[in-house]
Amino acid sequence: MMTLTDTRVRNTELIAQYNALFAAKRFADWSLLFQPDCHFEVAYPLPPLPAVLHGRDELVGFIGAMAEAVGDVRIDRQSTHQTIDPDVVITEHRLSVELLGGGQYQNQYISVIQLRDGLIAEVREYYGSIEHAAFVASLA
Numbered sequence: 001m002m003t004l005t006d007t008r009v010r011n012t013e014l015i016a017q018y019n020a021l022f023a024a025k026r027f028a029d030w031s032l033l034f035q036p037d038c039h040f041e042v043a044y045p046l047p048p049l050p051a052v053l054h055g056r057d058e059l060v061g062f063i064g065a066m067a068e069a070v071g072d073v074r075i076d077r078q079s080t081h082q083t084i085d086p087d088v089v090i091t092e093h094r095l096s097v098e099l100l101g102g103g104q105y106q107n108q109y110i111s112v113i114q115l116r117d118g119l120i121a122e123v124r125e126y127y128g129s130i131e132h133a134a135f136v137a138s139l140a
Contacts, residue, residue: 071098
C-alpha cells in the first residue's frame, strides 16, 4: 500500500512528465497519463473551442490538432502545490508557443488536477483570458 508521501511523489513525477511530453508534442505518450474516461475543462472557454473535452481520445485528438497549428512549445517556471488530498495537485507554469504566422503566445497557467489510481482523471485550467483570446484569434 502506498503511503501519503509515496502518492505525493508519484503524482509530482507524473505532473513533470505531463508537462515534458506536452512541450515535446508527444501526445500519444501524453494521453497515456490520463484515465480513459478523463475530462479536461477550461475555465474561460472561447467558441468555437470546446469548454470540456471528454475522454482520452477526444482530448488527444483536439490537443494534437491544436499543436499542428503552432510551432515550438515551451513550458517554463513550473511549480507544483500539494493539497490535503494527495490526489489533487495544483500546478503553475508559463506556456510559450511559437505561432506559425510569426509571433509568440505566452500565458501563465494554473491547473487543478485530480488523479485516480495514478492517472489523471480531471483537469481544470485557468489562464490569462486576454492573452488566450488573442491566441485563439491568431489561429482563425
